Amino acid sequence: xxxxxxxxxxxxxxxxxxxxxxxxxxxxxxxxxxxxxxxxxxxxxxxxxxxxxxxxxxxxxxxxxxxxxxxxxxxxxxxxxxxxxxxxxxxxxxxxxxxxxxxxxxxxxxxxxxxxxxxxxxxxxxx
Numbered sequence: 015x016x017x018x019x020x021x022x023x024x025x026x027x028x029x030x031x032x033x034x035x036x037x038x039x040x041x042x043x044x045x046x047x048x049x050x051x052x053x054x055x056x057x058x059x060x061x062x063x064x065x066x067x068x069x070x071x072x073x074x075x076x077x078x079x080x081x082x083x084x085x086x087x088x089x090x091x092x093x094x095x096x097x098x099x100x101x102x103x104x105x106x107x108x109x110x111x112x113x114x115x116x117x118x119x120x121x122x123x124x125x126x127x128x129x130x131x132x133x134x135x136x137x138x139x140x141x
Contacts, residue, residue, distance in 0.1 A: 015044030016121040023114035027107055048124070049076060055131065087113040 018041035025033065053072050060068040094109020095102065 015041055015048060016118060016125055018044060019114050019118040019121055023111055023118055026111040026114060048128070051128070055135075083117075087117070090116055 018037050021037045021040075022029075025037075029037075053069070056072050057065060057068055090113040091106060091109035094112050095105040097105075100108075
């Protein structure tokens, strides 16, 4: 995911339709891998009858995070649109580019968190 956000941020003003499709596919692959691992790690903590409830909580949390992320990114794009004295299309593209830089930072924080979590799980270090 981090790689796809970097590509979107760097190439954002010069993307073709094919580039968008390929980079978006890479982003979705990373998203599925991250969510599946997070769900599996979360379910290790719960056994028995509450496992279905834990799955529902994880999926609900993902929906909530998606809604929150959409709101934050829309706000970043809107702020970019208002700060520029250029065309609306260019301002939207620049705001979108800023939003991808933001998601890159968040994805790098998540990536570091994953590394720390798996190291702690293997007993190599504490969180």
